[in-house]
Amino acid sequence: MxxxxxxxxxxxxxxxxxxxxxxxxxxxxxxxxxxxxxxxxxxxxxxxxxxxxxxxxxxxxxxxxxxxxxxxxxxxxxxxxxxxxxxxxxxxxxxxxxxxxxxxxxxxxxxxxxxxxxxxxxxxxxxxxxxCVGLIDTHTPINASFAAGFPLKGEIAFISQSGAMVLSILDWSYRAGLGFSKFVSLGNKADLTESHFIEDAGQDPNTKVILCYIEDVENGAHFLEAARTASRKKPVIILKSGTSQAGAQAASSHTGALAGSDLAYETAFRQCGVIRARSMAELFDLAVAFASQPVPSGGRVAVVTNSGGPGIIAADTIEQKKLQMARFTQETIEQLRGNLPRESNIYNPVDVLGDAKADRFRFSLDKALSDPGVDSALVLVCPTAVTEPVETARALVEMRAAHPEKPLLAAYMGGEKLAEGVKVLEEAKIPCFTFPEPAVSSISGLTGYARTRELPANEQDLSYECSNLKNVKAILYDVRKDKRLVLLGSEAAEVVEAYGIPAAPTTLAASPGEAAESAGRLGYPVVLKIASPEILHKSDVGGVLIGLDSPERVRAGFLEIMNNVHRYLPNAAVYGVEVQKMMPKGTELIIGMSKDIQFGPLIAFGLGGIYVNLLKDVSFRLASGLNRGEIENMLAETKAYTLLRGYRGEKPADIEAIIGIIGRVARLVTDFPEITEMDINPVFAYNQGACALDVKITVS
Amino acid sequence: MxxxxxxxxxxxxxxxxxxxxxxxxxxxxxxxxxxxxxxxxxxxxxxxxxxxxxxxxxxxxxxxxxxxxxxxxxxxxxxxxxxxxxxxxxxxxxxxxxxxxxxxxxxxxxxxxxxxxxxxxxxxxxxxxxxCVGLIDTHTPINASFAAGFPLKGEIAFISQSGAMVLSILDWSYRAGLGFSKFVSLGNKADLTESHFIEDAGQDPNTKVILCYIEDVENGAHFLEAARTASRKKPVIILKSGTSQAGAQAASSHTGALAGSDLAYETAFRQCGVIRARSMAELFDLAVAFASQPVPSGGRVAVVTNSGGPGIIAADTIEQKKLQMARFTQETIEQLRGNLPRESNIYNPVDVLGDAKADRFRFSLDKALSDPGVDSALVLVCPTAVTEPVETARALVEMRAAHPEKPLLAAYMGGEKLAEGVKVLEEAKIPCFTFPEPAVSSISGLTGYARTRELPANEQDLSYECSNLKNVKAILYDVRKDKRLVLLGSEAAEVVEAYGIPAAPTTLAASPGEAAESAGRLGYPVVLKIASPEILHKSDVGGVLIGLDSPERVRAGFLEIMNNVHRYLPNAAVYGVEVQKMMPKGTELIIGMSKDIQFGPLIAFGLGGIYVNLLKDVSFRLASGLNRGEIENMLAETKAYTLLRGYRGEKPADIEAIIGIIGRVARLVTDFPEITEMDINPVFAYNQGACALDVKITVS
The missing domain is CATH 3.40.50.720 (NAD(P)-binding Rossmann-like Domain)
Known part of the structure; x- marks a missing residue:
């Protein structure tokens, strides 16, 4: 289009x-x-x-x-x-x-x-x-809506799945002095969706910031493409509701929307560079910040305050938001020391003291913004007897102009005594808050976007290919012909091996003799497991024997397993027994895939073994657009990664091998969309290489 | 006083x-x-x-x-x-x-x-x-401060370690229409501290809500006592800054305060019923809510809205805040169905639709507040063409009066069109917000306090006593005489056993013969460990041998360990070898204690073993005032608890035995304040009983 x-x-x-x-x-x-x-x-x-x-x-x-x-x-x-x-x-x-x-x-x-x-x-x-409520464009201008009023002209496009929210925000925006380029009420999204309007706003020269309120996404692939493209040009900030079970229920009773799981949305937003607002207040705070401030080159914040307490609160919030308190250069420190009263704190946060007039704010702010170690600045003003709210605001306006490349935000902590100063800041488009915390939140949003802009474009830079596509197709053909939904372990192992994922060699044996023969070929010791698509918990029915180290024990083991299973589950369809080479123990990981209704395959990585569900040390990425950098981030988000790098003096694991398995799983499930679920648990990670021990693949 | x-x-x-x-x-x-x-x-x-x-x-x-x-x-x-x-x-x-x-x-x-x-x-x-800035009491009245102005009379006491914040909040409070009973600027707290003023405000009949901003606590024990007593009478809401490393540094450069660790504060606040505000906005939102609304009997919230989107946002926030969306009785549902338009959502959130006038709000709210399954209500109003902001506000005021036992809050989502309605709500002291999320936060604060009020008073209801105090004193005497800071394993085991904590029997042996004799008495197999206060990582120097099952192997083992240690650490002071009975494997837990500078012993419980620091599945409580209920909560907060209750079909562990060990550790470290650190890792939890395997005790 x-x-x-x-x-x-x-x-x-x-x-x-x-x-x-x-x-x-x-x-x-x-x-x-x-x-x-x-x-x-x-x-x-x-x-x-x-x-x-x-x-x-x-x-x-x-x-x-x-x-x-x-x-x-x-x-x-x-x-x-x-x-x-x-x-x-x-x-x-x-x-x-x-x-x-x-x-x-x-x-x-x-x-x-x-x-x-x-x-x-x-x-x-x-x-x-x-x-829907209709459409508005302040630059055309046109108001094809029944909203009561016309927004102030500005550079923010607001796209909303809730019509009432359009009315609310319009009314509220006058008081906040917030201007918009467009208002779009999506309604039922029968034809055009959020993705179309995000695309459009991304190309609109009058739009600098894209704001969305959505309850769901209509077409996951289209959304990813649209948001990815737009967010590289300008910030796309989304408030997505229906994250809770209660909210999702409310959402479906509202517009009949089938909400995807929040995990998939969270992952999708992150992967396509969308800034996710956590509340309505944050949505608009971020809009104001992006509409008026440059994107900082990093997260090092300088704080200038006339009161210690609020400075500490700002410093706390800076750490919580994963920003850093800037460390001034020696030169900055000397200049502050030489020009501020002795009792001032000249380190960051700079405390210019309660008796500071505008000049001290101006001087300190100028020095802070000139410091190469500072990426953005926050000024906190409390109303003491001598505070000059208007003069101080003018000093901020001056400093904003003198340092156009660094964001400047303020918290004017008070009411009437500071009101005139707040007005000066609003007119000069310096975001001003009553308390320090939301100001820091806004700086955090600005800073995060710097990384987004640098995200690589959507290149599937993973060159993992299947070496034996015919084999995989043949296996899936057989599974379908058998009307099965679950692959046998030996089949699943073959499938992942075709994609270059090392799996413990596994053979299906139909008789004790075949089993012993396989074991001889694989090498002792071996593991025997019952092969039946109907038996999920094999150990519980006596369907697993480990450490068998001779042909005799393998033959006897085959019979034992068959007996056990017949006793427990006399009617289960049994394909025989799988013989698997017993692998040395490694760090236990899980690598898997589940499918989201909107966004497709979601790849999981984390600590494996029987405590997977207890420890929940798992990170997720969409297979769509997954690249090497994202896989590395995915690893780094888990505690498993600490283990893999060599915990308590152990040798580090082969990270490359793990990255390879994740990339190959992503490729496999993308090539074969009929795979609806997949679990490799455990993957054993070794100092050199890694091995898939137990592969479960479910198809539709 | x-x-x-x-x-x-x-x-x-x-x-x-x-x-x-x-x-x-x-x-x-x-x-x-x-x-x-x-x-x-x-x-x-x-x-x-x-x-x-x-x-x-x-x-x-x-x-x-x-x-x-x-x-x-x-x-x-x-x-x-x-x-x-x-x-x-x-x-x-x-x-x-x-x-x-x-x-x-x-x-x-x-x-x-x-x-x-x-x-x-x-x-x-x-x-x-x-x-400091001084003191104000609006009821006396007296203004012994240099603040520019006098607060509106009200029922909130504000105690602040930051003087500038007093000035800020005073100025801001006029606009917010917020009244205060007292303002206290603590300054350097050389004599009177936050604890004195919390005590005082707790007894002040004119004070209904106690608000504090603090950067540290002057005297932990006094604070716990004061806050515990006051919070049972009225809500004590504290914003504590200096939680971050950066914040703590800013705090010490500010008033020279030595900030305790935030974990200890978090634990202390929870244990004495303090409501912790996470931001300045939340501090005052909670103040407003508590000053005007009753404490609800539970967390079931009804939402009445004229727009779906904000209803979903409210439902999301309700779940995030661990409240529940109320489920209406059949009667309520029938009445709503019979009286609202067909398209309305009659389940919670009740959507009275965009064309709702005040009457629909009034009717739905009345039914919701009359429902026995509803503890509090939130009304969301968007400005559509027909919305009646003032009439609707009056309906809310009426319903507030008709249902005085249930909190009622509102979000009027807009600006000028709703301003008159907001004024009506403010005058009637119904907290009104611009967006739904902070309204839900406030309900969450109110709800949490219902539980606080019911907290048992500070009774050390743990009757764990030492059966052999003389023995413990004798051991600690010897340790001090030796100028050691760390107890030997055998000493530590004796100490905990004196408090009724089952420990793996451990004896110190000075010769191979003594070791074999001990092993015979303990029963085979045994573990041998080097006994030296200077060797922390015993395995690394060949100082541990396990599974020794005969006198010969014990004798040989003794010599082997001695040789190993002499080779690696020829100068280490060695006391001999500890012989420990080898215990059957159980679920590995850690139970320990570290000391906070302000609040004293902090007891830890969680998953034990070598991955303690990786998994960080640990919960904490102050030993001060620890009771059975708190120990149970402490267990329930961990993943270890899931294991203990019997994970994946395993037998449940002996929870009573574990509660006993935690209580006894708390008693031990309270009786002997010279114990500065303690770790039992692992504790083996069994289906019946539990056993301390490795006990480390450090004294000062």
């Missing part, structure tokens, strides 16, 4: 369901279009009216003097389908369907929505909604 | 260092005292003036017409000592020392402060400060 420019800047707009009655949505939209200053022709459509709000009214969309490029539909759901069809016939390009009464109301509504989309497809129209 | 009533309600007040010069602190205090409405006599003291601000001025504190009960000192640090002495001689009871230039400035200041305290002690005076 070339973009949604014609949605936000159409040549002409029809309002179907336009009304003369004040307060009716069909009237509010006409008024909004007029008052927005939109310069193209506006065609109210209503067969019963001649004129609405001073504009000529037309009986139908095909009766307008020129075709409408955009049609805004606000009529009962039952009449929407016909109206859309008329639009299609008369050459309308884009629809904004305000009308509710579709998917969100149940089965009938869902069917109506499906037919609405069909109509759009038929006439090659694109649609926003249904069940 | 009987209380600080005479500090906040003195019969007469002298201001030493009173000044005529506007803007000078000595002048501001006089003006503040007058304008506060204080009804007792005020005596400005200044030898150079006859009159200040219309009050007769006296040349010295002993020249006033009647003795001053409280003296506020604001003169140079160098003259403070003399002034304090004069106060003492002339019968002043209490001092508020505003003057800075003491401990916070270095060594000389510290000495001056020490002498100031000495003077107070000599004349039995109590002192707040030095280096």
């Amino acid at each position: 070339a973009g949604l420019v014609s949605f936000f800047n159409p040549k002409s707009v029809a309002i179907i369901g336009a009304s003369k009655a004040a307060g009716k949505i069909g009237n509010v939209i006409v008024k909004n279009m007029i008052s927005s200053g939109y310069t193209g022709p506006i065609f109210p459509i209503n067969p019963k009216e001649q004129e609405i709000e001073g504009l000529a009214c037309y009986p139908a969309v095909d009766k307008t003097p020129m075709p409408a490029e955009l049609a805004v539909l606000s009529l009962p759901a039952s009449r929407t389908l016909d109206a859309a069809q008329q639009c299609g016939i008369s050459g309308v390009k884009n629809l904004v369907v305000i009308t509710a009464g579709f998917k969100e109301t149940g089965k009938e509504g869902l069917e109506l929505e499906r037919r609405l989309v069909e109509t759009c497809r038929k006439y090659e129209m694109r649609m926003t909604g249904p069940n | 009987a209380g600080l009533v005479s500090f906040f309600n003195p019969k007469s007040v002298a201001i030493i260092g009173a000044s005529k010069a506007a803007g000078k602190i000595g002048n501001v205090i006089v003006k503040n005292m007058i304008s506060s409405g204080y009804t007792g006599p005020i005596f400005p003291i200044n030898p150079k003036e006859q009159e200040i601000e219309g009050l007769a001025c006296y040349p010295a504190v002993d020249k006033t017409p009647m003795p001053a009960e409280l003296a506020v000192l604001s003169l140079p640090a160098s003259r403070t000592l003399d002034a304090a002495q004069q106060c003492g001689i002339s019968g002043v009871k209490n001092l508020v020392v505003i003057t800075a230039g003491f401990k916070e400035t270095g060594k000389e200041g510290l000495e001056l402060e020490r002498r100031l305290v000495e003077t107070c002690r000599k004349y039995e005076m109590r002192m707040t400060g030095p280096n």
Whole structure:
């Protein structure tokens, strides 16, 4: 798609369901279009009216003097389908369907929505909604919505799955002095989704920051692509709700959204560079910071304060947010020492003392911002008897201009006494908070984005390929033919070996003689395991014997296992016994895959063995776009990594071998999407190499 | 101490260092005292003036017409000592020392402060400060501070280690409409500390909520006692800074405070019922909630909203904060179904839809608050075209009155359109936020306090006693005589056994013959370990042999260990070899103790073995006031507990035995404060009983 420019800047707009009655949505939209200053022709459509709000009214969309490029539909759901069809016939390009009464109301509504989309497809129209508040662009300008008001002009695009939130934020934004480039209410996302609008906002020259509120993602692959591309150009900040079980239930009773698991969203956001806001306040704090401040080159923060306590609170928050308190150069320290009173703290946080006037703030801030060891600065002002709130604010404005490459934020801790100073900062677009903590949070968001921008583009730079694709296909063919969902251990081992993952040699034996023969070939000692897709917990039914070191013991073992299993599970389908070479013990890891409904395969890595579920030392990445750097991060997030690097004097494990297995698993599950679940537990990691001991693969 | 009533309600007040010069602190205090409405006599003291601000001025504190009960000192640090002495001689009871230039400035200041305290002690005076802003009580009323203004009258006491924060919060509080009973600026805490003022506020009938900002605690035991007592009567909410390394450094460069570790503070706060605020915003949000709302009987929250999105956000936050979305009774559901539009969500969160007027909010809220399954309610209002912000607010006020036992909070999500409604809520003392998340946080704080109030009083209900105190004393005597800091394994085992902790029988043997004899007595097989206080890692020097099963092997083993150790560490002091009965393997736990500088022994429990430091599955409690319930909580916080209860079909371990060991360790380290560190790692937990395998005890 070339973009949604014609949605936000159409040549002409029809309002179907336009009304003369004040307060009716069909009237509010006409008024909004007029008052927005939109310069193209506006065609109210209503067969019963001649004129609405001073504009000529037309009986139908095909009766307008020129075709409408955009049609805004606000009529009962039952009449929407016909109206859309008329639009299609008369050459309308884009629809904004305000009308509710579709998917969100149940089965009938869902069917109506499906037919609405069909109509759009038929006439090659694109649609926003249904069940939405509409669209606003302050730069066109256009207000194709029933929101009560028009936002201040600015550089933030706000895309929201909740219409009411659009209304809330619009009303709130006046007080906060926050300007927007666009407002988009997504509604039911029947055609256009968050991904389309993120793409569009990414390309929009008037948009500097992309803000989203979403409850789910409509198409995982599209979202990843859109967010990845946009976030390299400008920050994409998302508040995703429905993270809790309770929230997900509320979400489904709301728009019928099937929420993917939060883990997958968390991973997806991280991998495509989205900044995740944890609260509504943080969403907008970050928007303000990004709209006004440069992205710092690192996380070293200088704090200048006229009071010790708030300085300590800032330092605490800086550490919590994984930023660093900047260490000044000797030169900076000398200059501060030479020019501040003796009792001042000249190290970071710089305490200019309660009797500081604006000059001390200006001087200290200038020195801090000039220091090469400082990436951003935070100023804390408490209202003492001599504080000069306005002069100090002006000093900040001056310093912001003198050091344009470093973010500057402030906390003016008080009320009336500081209000005038706060106004000065707001006008100069220096983010100002009442307390230090959210200011530090905002710096943390800015800093995180510096890393995002440098993320490599989506290159699957893992060149792991299958050396024997035919073999894998043949195995999966047999499994399907047998109507099985689970591969035998020997099959699974073959599959991973085809991808270059070293597995303990495993052979399926149908008789005691075959077992002994296999064991001889593999080399003693061996492990015997019952081979049955129906038996998950093999040990529990006497289906495993270890350390068998002679042909005799293997033959006897085969019979013993068969007897045990027949006794416990007389009806289980048994394929024989698997003979596996017994491997030396290594560090036990788990490498696995589960599938997310939106984002596809999710690769897991962590401490393996029987305590996997207890210790939960596991990190995750989407297979989509997984690259070497991400695999390394994935390892580093776990405690297992500490073990692998050589804990308490043990030899380090072969990290390369592990990275290889993770990459190969990602490749395997991408090549074969019918694999729905996979577990290698344990993988033994050795000083040289690694080995998959037990491979479970489930297919659909 | 009987209380600080005479500090906040003195019969007469002298201001030493009173000044005529506007803007000078000595002048501001006089003006503040007058304008506060204080009804007792005020005596400005200044030898150079006859009159200040219309009050007769006296040349010295002993020249006033009647003795001053409280003296506020604001003169140079160098003259403070003399002034304090004069106060003492002339019968002043209490001092508020505003003057800075003491401990916070270095060594000389510290000495001056020490002498100031000495003077107070000599004349039995109590002192707040030095280096503080002063005290305010709105109920007396009195303003013995240089703060610019007088707080609104209310029921919140704010005790702050940061003077500037007092000024900030005072200025900010007007805008927030927040009233206070007291403001206390602690300053350097040379005499009176946070603990004294928490005690006082706990007894103050005008104080309903105690708020503190502290950077450290002056006296751990006093704090625990004061906070424990006060928090059972009213909520004690503390923001403790200096939690980070950076923050702690900033703290020590600020007031020279030696910050205890944050873990100890966290544990102390929890054990004495303090509600810990995580940010300044949360501190005051909680204050507002507690000052205006009842404590709910549980965590089941009902949400009523006119928009789905914010409802989901609220539900997410409710789960994150470990509250529950209330489940309505069938009756409530039927009533909602019968009276709300068909499209409404009648389950929790109740979505009354965007076109809801006040009546739908009122009806739904009434039904929700009447439901026995609901403990508190949150109302979310977005500004749609038909929303009635003021009417809706009035409905909330009505419902608050109709259901006085259940907290009611609101988020009015918008700006100007909702402002009048917000005002109505503020006046009615219904906490109102812009976004849902902090409202849920506040409900979480209220709910947590319900549990605190029910905490048992500080009874050391653990009746574990030492059966052989003489033996323990004798061992510790020998250790001290030897000038050792570490007990031998056999000594440590004897010590814990004296407290009823089962330890693997261990004997010290000086010769091969003695070793064999001991082994015969203990029973085979045995473990031999080198006995030397200088050797920490015994295995590394060949100092451990396991599984020795005959007298011959024990004799040979003795010699082998001695040889190994002599080879590796020819100069180590060796006491012989310890013979320990080899115990069957159990679940490996660690039970230990480390000492906090403020709060004393901190008991640790968790997964033991060599991965202790990797897995960090350890929970902590202060030995002070540790009771059975707390030990149970301590177990339940760990993953080890999952293992102990019988993981993956294993038999459960003897939880009683483990509780016993933890309680006995707490008793031991309380009885013998010279024990500075202790580790039992591993403790083997069995299906029946438990056994200490390796006990390390360090003394000072």
